[in-house]
Amino acid sequence: MSVTPTTALRHGELAEVDTRTITVNGVERPYWDQVRWSQAISVARLPAASVPVGLSRSGLPVGLQIVGPYLEDRTVVDVAARLAGLIGGFLPPPPADRGYSMS
Secondary structure (H helix, E strand, O other): OEOOOOOOOOOOOOOOHHHOEEEEOOEEEEHHHHHHHHHHHHHOOOOEEEEEEEEOOOOOEEEEEEEOOOOOHHHHHHHHHHHHHHHOOOOOOOOOOOOOOOO
């Protein structure tokens, strides 16, 4: 399943967190809607792992959340490792053009 309803957010945005918004399918939503996807899994006490699967057209990381049955943590880790082997693991996005370093 998706980790969040958007790609990763750009680094270096200095807006006040409580006033920040995200855009999902052209609709502005509260910033904290990002955590609802993973929060539901945590509340259900299911094991999960977030894995990078590539970059969006704008160069931002996109990930998947692997969710397993209760107490099947090893299964989730195994699936995440196999997927990383197929995809090649994490690839950092290109440096931002906002005058700061991502290192």
